[in-house]
Amino acid sequence: xTRDEIQQIRSLGDKRVRxxxxxxxxxxxxxxxxxxxxxxxxxxxxYTEGDFGPDTERVSPKEMERISYLKTPTNVLSxxxxxxxxxxxxxxxxxxxxxxxxxxxxxxxxxxxxxxDWFGIRDVLCSADCADCWSPKVVQATMGAITRVAVNYGDxxxxxxxxxxxxxxxxxxxxxxxxxxxxxxxxxxLGSEGRGISPETERxxxxxxxxxxxxxxxxxxxxxxxxxxxxIVCAEFRRREMVK
Amino acid sequence: xTRDEIQQIRSLGDKRVRxxxxxxxxxxxxxxxxxxxxxxxxxxxxYTEGDFGPDTERVSPKEMERISYLKTPTNVLSxxxxxxxxxxxxxxxxxxxxxxxxxxxxxxxxxxxxxxDWFGIRDVLCSADCADCWSPKVVQATMGAITRVAVNYGDxxxxxxxxxxxxxxxxxxxxxxxxxxxxxxxxxxLGSEGRGISPETERxxxxxxxxxxxxxxxxxxxxxxxxxxxxIVCAEFRRREMVK
Numbered sequence: 001x002t003r004d005e006i007q008q009i010r011s012l013g014d015k016r017v018r019x020x021x022x023x024x025x026x027x028x029x030x031x032x033x034x035x036x037x038x039x040x041x042x043x044x045x046x047y048t049e050g051d052f053g054p055d056t057e058r059v060s061p062k063e064m065e066r067i068s069y070l071k072t073p074t075n076v077l078s079x080x081x082x083x084x085x086x087x088x089x090x091x092x093x094x095x096x097x098x099x100x101x102x103x104x105x106x107x108x109x110x111x112x113x114x115x116x117d118w119f120g121i122r123d124v125l126c127s128a129d130c131a132d133c134w135s136p137k138v139v140q141a142t143m144g145a146i147t148r149v150a151v152n153y154g155d156x157x158x159x160x161x162x163x164x165x166x167x168x169x170x171x172x173x174x175x176x177x178x179x180x181x182x183x184x185x186x187x188x189x190l191g192s193e194g195r196g197i198s199p200e201t202e203r204x205x206x207x208x209x210x211x212x213x214x215x216x217x218x219x220x221x222x223x224x225x226x227x228x229x230x231x232i233v234c235a236e237f238r239r240r241e242m243v244k
Numbered sequence: 245x246t247r248d249e250i251q252q253i254r255s256l257g258d259k260r261v262r263x264x265x266x267x268x269x270x271x272x273x274x275x276x277x278x279x280x281x282x283x284x285x286x287x288x289x290x291y292t293e294g295d296f297g298p299d300t301e302r303v304s305p306k307e308m309e310r311i312s313y314l315k316t317p318t319n320v321l322s323x324x325x326x327x328x329x330x331x332x333x334x335x336x337x338x339x340x341x342x343x344x345x346x347x348x349x350x351x352x353x354x355x356x357x358x359x360x361d362w363f364g365i366r367d368v369l370c371s372a373d374c375a376d377c378w379s380p381k382v383v384q385a386t387m388g389a390i391t392r393v394a395v396n397y398g399d400x401x402x403x404x405x406x407x408x409x410x411x412x413x414x415x416x417x418x419x420x421x422x423x424x425x426x427x428x429x430x431x432x433x434l435g436s437e438g439r440g441i442s443p444e445t446e447r448x449x450x451x452x453x454x455x456x457x458x459x460x461x462x463x464x465x466x467x468x469x470x471x472x473x474x475x476i477v478c479a480e481f482r483r484r485e486m487v488k
Contacts, residue, residue, distance in 0.1 A: 107351050115472050117465040120458040141469075148464050178487050214364040214482035220392050221361040224475070225385075228359050231472040232479045238458035243422050 001046075001063045009067040009079065015132045022082050024134035028074040031144050038147045040080050047076040069136035082134055087152045089162035092123055094185040096237060099125040099160055099167075101201045102192030103226055106131045110141020111227040112190070117145035119234040124149055125163075125187070127156040127201075160187050160204050167206045169197050170229050174208035177233065182240050190230050209233065245290075245307050253311040253323065259376045266326050268378035272318040275388050282391045284324050291320040313380035326378055331396045333406035336367055338429040340481060343369040343404055343411075345445045346436030347470055350375045354385020355471040356434070361389035363478040368393055369407075369431070371400040371445075404431050404448050411450045413441050414473050418452035421477065426484050434474050453477065 011017045012025050023043060026035055029050065036042050036052070045056035048064050064073045098116055103109055109131040116124055124133075131138055133151040142149075152159065160167060168182075169189040189205060191197035197205070211232050213221060224232070255261045256269050267287060270279055273294065280286050280296070289300035292308050308317045342360055347353055353375040360368055368377075375382055377395040386393075396403065404411060412426075413433040433449060435441035441449070455476050457465060468476070 111469045111472060114465070115468055118455075118457045118462070118468055120462050143467065145465055178483055211362075211479070212482075212486060213362045214485065216486065218362070218364050221358070221389055223387065224359055224362055225355045225471070227469070227472060228355060228475040231468070231475045235455070235476045235479070238456075239422055241458065242456060242460065 001057075001059055001067070006063070006066050009077070012079070013069060013136055015135065018082065018132070018134050023079045024082055024139060025069060025077060025136045026080050026139055027068060027070055027077045027136075028140070029076055031140070032076045032078045034144045034147050035078065035080055040083065040147060042078045042080050044079040045076065046078070049075050052076060070140070085150055085152070087154065087159065087162075089159065089164075092163045093165060095123070096121050096185055096234075097123045097125060097163060097187050098230065098234075099156060099187050099189045099201075100130050101127050101156055101189055101197050102195065103130050103190060105193055106135055106137035107141050108193065108225070108227045109133060110138045110143075112230050113138070113142040113149050113151065114145040115227070115231050115234060116149050117142075119238050121234065122149060124151045125156060125159045126151060126153045128153055157200060157204060160189070160201070163187055167204050168209055168233070169202065169205040169207075170211060170233060171197070171202075171205075171208045172210065174210035176212045177209045177236050178212065180207070180209055182237050184241070188230070188233055188237075190226050193226055245301075245303055245311070250307070250310050253321070256323070257313060257380055259379065262326065262376070262378050267323045268326055268383060269313060269321060269380045270324050270383055271312060271314055271321045271380075272384070273320055275384070276320045276322045278388045278391050279322065279324055284327065284391060286322045286324050289320065289322045293319050296320060314384070329394055329396070331398065331403065331406075333403065333408075336407045337409060339367070340365050340429055340478075341367045341369060341407060341431050342474065342478075343400060343431050343433045343445075344374050345371050345400055345433060345441050346439065347374050347434060349437055350379055350381035351385050352437065352469065352471045353377060354382045354387075356474050357382070357386040357393050357395065358389040359471070359475050359478060360393050361386075363482050365478065366393060368395045369400060369403045370395060370397045372397055401444060401448060404433070404445070407431055411448050412453055412477070413446065413449040413451075414455060414477060415441070415446075415449075415452045416454065418454035420456045421453045421480050422456065424451065424453055426481050428485070432474070432477055432481075434470050437470055 045052045046059045048061050166186040289296045290303045410430040
């Protein structure tokens with residue numbers, strides 16, 4: 001590999017460079033094969049062993065170590081085109097959708113995209129200050145879910161209003177989720193790790209929920225990690241659909 | 245601060261040094277005050293502003309930056325004695341307990357301790373290869389829960405057998421958790437990020453559970469993050485206690 005090539009791949013850790021080039025990095029045999037089998041277009045595939053078809057490039061383990069974003073590099077790394085999707089609020093009506101208001105930790109972002117996939121949620125709306133879903137850390141943390149879940153960045157308020165319908169959010173003063181009526185579709189808002197849901201987004205919330213601690217009077221702990229709260233809320237929405 | 249002092253604090257990122265000195269690092273006003281108000285003993289407290297009582301040491305923001313393990317240092321950092329607890333399986337009988345089999349990501353470890361606290365689970369059993377709960381990253385990720393949840397490291401099999409009672413674990417071939425009978429107490433086993441529950445620990449599992457995806461035939465996604473699975477399982481155990 002040339003120095004320029006290695007440098008280009010290393011620079012894709014930078015969001016600005018990803019936006020300029022329209023490329024993101026995906027690593028690992030399972031993820032790369034999933035991407036190649038999907039609508040995504042792999043622009044380049046570098047591998048140390050295995051067979052990834054024509055127009056792929058065999059590199060040495062030393063080169064792989066230099067281009068990989070993982071502590072323990074795998075046998076394959078690809079540069080994949082970031083899909084250009086148009087946000088279509090009409091398609092989201094009546095479905096369950098997540099709205100992330102400033103979720104900044106890449107691990108949380110990836111974990112949320114992964115659990116959205118598990119629970120059949122196809123769309124995640126993100127405020128502009130959320131972690132970028134195309135960063136190497138997030139892509140890897142989604143464990144392939146990024147190929148099936150559409151993540152839309154933009155004006156969160158405008159997106160939520162365009163989708164319409166009930167808007168749920170978790171608040172300490174909310175109604176215990178197990179007592180609440182939950183609709184089939186709706187937007188579930190999740191706040192940032194440090195500040196929770198912003199006042200501007202809170203104004204859009206029509207149904208405040210609360211995940212009860214145990215025992216209910218347990219007041220020592222004050223909060224749950226955002227991905228954990230997302231998981232419990234999504235699981236409860238889906239449980240209601242399955243257990244009548 | 246002397247160079248040696250700074251060096252000592254920096255070295256506490258290393259597990260071996262924590263074991264030798266019996267100290268861990270805790271940062272941030274809320275966490276430090278929680279620790280000082282608890283049974284924990286803060287051996288030293290360094291602060292840039294505020295009042296943390298006698299025998300504490302004011303340092304410059306520049307010094308704080310050098311000793312802090314956080315990207316954005318706070319106003320206070322303390323060195324706290326690691327409590328010496330004896331594992332008492334008898335006290336755990338009839339209670340809900342988590343058993344972690346090789347959970348290696350510090351963020352997952354901290355998130356699991358935090359949610360254990362939320363759900364009134366006072367004990368977490370860990371195999372020796374789990375992330376160390378006294379590492380700076382885990383301590384911070386617990387958001388103070390480490391002061392209320394006892395984490396025991398050792399021979400996981402021996403600890404689970406000593407506690408006795410039903411042993412739950414999540415497996416793709418398990419019974420959907422919403423159909424399963426759940427007992428008041430028991431051990432919930434959670435596997436490592438990469439390999440899941442080890443065959444040796446699996447042999448101890450008496451009740452295999454499964455978190456259903458949605459829709460149930462959704463087979464694209466294959467797994468959930470371990471902290472997310474822990475959250476959904478714990479929430480369901482506690483929901484059953486609250487909603488009869």
